[in-house]
Amino acid sequence: MVRSNDRTRIPAHPGSSFRPEFLDFERGIRMGHLEPEERITQILKAALAERHGIRFICDRWGRGVHWQWICWVPEPARKAKPISSGVNFGCAKYYIMVDREERVFQSGMQIERAALRAGRGSGDIVLADDWDWHSLLRRLRPSDAFARDLRRRLADGFVARAGAFESLQTFRGRRFPGVAAVARACRSIPADEWGGFQLFYPMPEEEVRATPGPEIVEAILAVFDALAPMMNRVLQVPCLRPPK
Numbered sequence: 001m002v003r004s005n006d007r008t009r010i011p012a013h014p015g016s017s018f019r020p021e022f023l024d025f026e027r028g029i030r031m032g033h034l035e036p037e038e039r040i041t042q043i044l045k046a047a048l049a050e051r052h053g054i055r056f057i058c059d060r061w062g063r064g065v066h067w068q069w070i071c072w073v074p075e076p077a078r079k080a081k082p083i084s085s086g087v088n089f090g091c092a093k094y095y096i097m098v099d100r101e102e103r104v105f106q107s108g109m110q111i112e113r114a115a116l117r118a119g120r121g122s123g124d125i126v127l128a129d130d131w132d133w134h135s136l137l138r139r140l141r142p143s144d145a146f147a148r149d150l151r152r153r154l155a156d157g158f159v160a161r162a163g164a165f166e167s168l169q170t171f172r173g174r175r176f177p178g179v180a181a182v183a184r185a186c187r188s189i190p191a192d193e194w195g196g197f198q199l200f201y202p203m204p205e206e207e208v209r210a211t212p213g214p215e216i217v218e219a220i221l222a223v224f225d226a227l228a229p230m231m232n233r234v235l236q237v238p239c240l241r242p243p244k
Contacts, residue, residue, distance in 0.1 A: 015217025032065030071095040090131035108200025140183035147179040164195040
């Protein structure tokens with residue numbers, strides 16, 4: 001058994017109770033009315049903790065039975081931030097979501113940039129000097145290892161998106177114009193808007209429906225493993241173990 005938190009114990013083979021229908025392309029990721037061992041939050045949190053030997057903080061966007069976006073933040077990286085240790089926004093993170101418009105399930109990494117000043121729905125959260133966003137911008141140079149990894153991942157079928165969340169630009173392997181275009185998209189985010197960078201592997205709806213639940217979990221963890229080196233390059237504390 002693998003301990004996920006003080007109240008929940010997950011089977012030694014996380015994902016054995018997960019089912020593909022929990023990824024609902026009409027409503028989102030099902031979280032309500034499930035046993036702990038069926039919840040993707042608990043399954044992946046336990047698996048990530050076991051793989052990397054650290055705790056992860058789970059966060060989400062959504063409410064009720066179905067959530068739209070779920071993430072896992074490496075706790076040591078967040079704790080190390082001198083200004084932003086109390087929020088998850090400043091850290092690079094693993095995430096999953098169901099894109100209901102494109103009918104694609106995403107698993108990958110995300111780095112956010114808050115508005116530069118309060119207002120327009122940003123509340124009290126603004127971009128701070130210790131956010132991983134600044135590290136990302138420094139890494140978006142053709143000579144950097146992060147940029148080389150990005151090109152390799154795009155060639156492997158991953159998809160990158162960057163810019164304001166309301167108008168993300170998409171980058172794919174066959175038509176990738178280069179890392180400078182990603183940097184421009186990141187720097188073009190208006191000062192009063194939120195935005196970010198995402199790198200994910202797309203799993204179409206028909207593939208999700210045809211894949212057993214445990215294999216979906218294995219695929220998500222394989223994506224996370226593939227992105228661990230890139231995550232380490234932007235995390236304030238590189239605390240992820242390289243893939244086996």
